[in-house]
Amino acid sequence: MAETLSVIVGGSTGMGRATAALLVQEGRTVLLIGRDAAKLETAQRTLMAEGPGRVETRVADLTDPASTEALIAALAAEPRPIIHLVNAAGTFYPKSFLDHEPADYDAYAALNRATFFVTQTVARNMARSGGGAIVMIGSMWAKQAIKATPSSAYSMAKAGLHALTQHLAMELAGQNIRVNAVSPAVVVTPIYGAFIAPEQIEATLTRGFDGFHPIGRVGRVEDVAAHIAFLLSDKAGWTTGAVHDVDGGVMAGRN
Structure with a gap:
């Protein structure tokens, strides 16, 4: 059987890396894409020791048009069948609407643009x-x-990804491509490092948001990764165009 490839954009840390771990344990060949070479190298070394699969890496900064174009060219030339794509790259820094500057908006828009064309x-x-x-x-x-x-x-930006999920599900179903999304609430992940000291992320989030979730705790990357792996699998073969709340019950109601 020809080797297939699972691509995880934003795979060096957080939910992307946790998803990669599950795929590697299944024996998959996973391509991790991220902008930090050192983090990619660490993730590759660690994941390769955890399962029978293989891990490849590529450095790409989705906020840099030239870097994004180079990534797109590499993916376009990929001879192996790509059977999985997880778009996990993201950035998050709360800021008042009245204080937003064009650069703040553009950072999110650039990421969505890159996600659109990488996915294409x-x-x-x-x-x-x-x-x-x-x-x-x-x-x-x-x-x-x-x-x-x-x-x-x-x-x-995230609402745009939810809408894109539904439109692609409709357009690509005829090509046997399923497209779904997960919609997490507060999850302990390095994305909060934009405004919380990395060593304080877990304590800050658990102290401030455990009680916010009906289940009584913030999420862990493994919680979301398990659901992503399900949506990638044949077990979800009749599911497409869905945006699944993986959120400790927040969308049902908040404490």
Whole structure:
């Protein structure tokens, strides 16, 4: 059987890396894409020791048009069938709407633009190869405004990913490509390092948001990764165009 490839954009840390761990344990060949070479190297070394699969890496900064174009060219030239794509790259820094500057907005817009065209390139590979599964990491903030974390530009960008998920599901179903999304609430992940000291992220989030979730705790990357892995798998073969709340019950109601 020809080797297939699972691509995780934003795979060096957080939910992307946790998803990679599950795929490597299944024996998959995983390509991690991230902008920090050192983090990619660490993730590759660690993951290769955890399972029978293989891990490859590529450095790319999705906020840099030239870097994004180079990534797209590399993916377009990939001869192996790509069967999985996880769009896990993200950035998050709460800021008042009245204080937003064009650069703040542009950072989110650039990431969405890159995600759009990277996904298009991978979907072309999948269409040629017989199909695949794509999962977007969206956000609860795309559905609900949270006063403690004003995030208008971020939420607008994530809502775009939710909409893209549904449109691609419709357009690509005929090519045997399923497209779904997860919509997490507060998860302990390095993304909060933009405004919380890395060593304080876990304590800050658990102290401030455990009680916010009906289940009684913030999420862990493994919680979301397990659901992503399900959506990538044949077990979710009749699921496409769905945006699944993986959020400790927040969208059902908040404490």
